[in-house]
Amino acid sequence: MIFSLESAYFYTKLFTVVVFTIQFIEYFNLRNFLTEKGVWSFKNTESFFPLKSRHSLKILGFLIKYPNIIALLSFRQTLILFSLFLFKPLIFFLIIISSLLILSRWRGNFNGGSDAMSLILIVGLFFGALGKGTSWEHLGLIYIAIHVCISYFKAGWVKILKPEWRKGSVLNLIIQSSPYPYPLGFFSFIVKPPYAPLICVSILFFELSFPLALINPSLCLIYIFFGFLFHAMIIYIFGLNRFFWSWLATYPSLFYTSLFVSHI
């Protein structure tokens, strides 16, 4: 194969390191919000935890209260960096556990979708490390590729059921939820006819047909190209940088899986 299993894992790991490093820097930058005087103090958020026992809540509090949360973030970041050189299941298992703890701190308020995809990347790498040296070795990459296809397809399926997406009238309304100033400046034309309906239909077609990327490597590269543009546009409009990097990190797995499928 032109893109070997080792290369696919290497690039997936490399982009995953980028994804988690971005998260680390951003969380570190926002650490004041996590102190007991900050917005997300543990005192203010502990009622959200569905833990019945006071003892469990105390243990959880110890792990995710400030400043221990910073130690936990640093621990995860160290493991992520190690994972580039040590492809061991234990490393990825510990990253999964620490990620779940970190996510609980924000109650999922922080970029739910990109966090979910980051976890899927780590779970895929965990499967890959578990199967290393066996015939199941490529399972981790296939797991990631299937999830990325589901993510686009499901997003498209929910949209096509909405008349405002089919008519193209939704774009102007959704863009207003961006934290950035509205209107969009140079790109303002995209919310007006005939561009808005055209963009909506293109997004629906791209998302719903995305699983086709799995059946042919050339087609896969085309989808990766448009995926890149799609996420770049989302970053520009909504500033969702983590989405861009999380989905980008899945593309090596996607391409490898399309090569694998085409060889069956």
Add this chain to the structure above:
Amino acid sequence: MMSFLKVFFPSWNFFNTYNDLPTLEFKIPNTNSWQKVFSPPQRTFWFWFINPRVNYLHAVNNHLLLWLQELQVDPPNHGEALLQNSHFKIAKKMAEQELRIKNISMPYELRLVLISVLDKSKNVILEFPVSM
């Protein structure tokens, strides 16, 4: 714990439809104009890589949406219930922190409004004073 594990089985529903915009606004006493607590940020080159401010603003928006959902199901029936509500405490803290950065000192009034994306009309959900 089960709800916590949902993160492994995401719904992947992105931008499926539009929502009215939950917004925190503040007003200095004896003035008439309500202003947004959070001002829109500017795009920079670095926002492609590191964008904590905008990610925080998305988190604020998610929090306000969750609070609105809760208020629709279980509105506070007296002032004390509101003061003890975790969503309220976080939203109040968000506003305090932001307004401190803008050098706006207490006392001021805060309100949670829902702004229609269709006609920009405002629906006031809650209004409360903030003092020392």
